[in-house]
Amino acid sequence: MPLRYLLDTNILSDLVHRPHGTVATRITAAGEETVCTNIIVAAELRFGAAKSGSRKLTNRVDLILSAVEILALEAPADHHYGKLRQHLARHGTSIGPNDMLIAAHALSAGLSVVTANTGEFSRVAGLNVENWLAE
Numbered sequence: 001m002p003l004r005y006l007l008d009t010n011i012l013s014d015l016v017h018r019p020h021g022t023v024a025t026r027i028t029a030a031g032e033e034t035v036c037t038n039i040i041v042a043a044e045l046r047f048g049a050a051k052s053g054s055r056k057l058t059n060r061v062d063l064i065l066s067a068v069e070i071l072a073l074e075a076p077a078d079h080h081y082g083k084l085r086q087h088l089a090r091h092g093t094s095i096g097p098n099d100m101l102i103a104a105h106a107l108s109a110g111l112s113v114v115t116a117n118t119g120e121f122s123r124v125a126g127l128n129v130e131n132w133l134a135e
Helices: 009-017 022-030 039-052 055-067 077-090 097-109
Strands: 005-007 035-038 069-071 112-114
Touching: 005 009, 005 097, 009 022, 009 039, 009 055, 035 039, 039 055, 039 069, 039 097, 077 097, 097 112
Parallel strands: 005 035, 005 112, 035 069
Antiparallel strands: none
């Protein structure tokens, strides 16, 4: 089964803190082979763990990231990013720089972004966004 869902930072963070919670249930229902994240999200999670100074949290992040496919950011995501950034800037609806890279990556790979940050990602035309924490 092909990849379908790119899990955003807040979704994986919830999984780190609640390993048997809603996100875990949704991953099981979707099929573990259909979910992934990307290097930007992995970097954000690792920053959060390092900032906390908690070895326990760092170990949990390591465990979660070892179980999820982490996609590298590569072409043609750069093309999507350029068009997306120009479009959002022209319309005065910019989103955060990491979210823009995550959205461009998802668009280029044909993936749905799973996030609790639907306000930002819903500004991206053509991007399928799901919130597994609100459903």
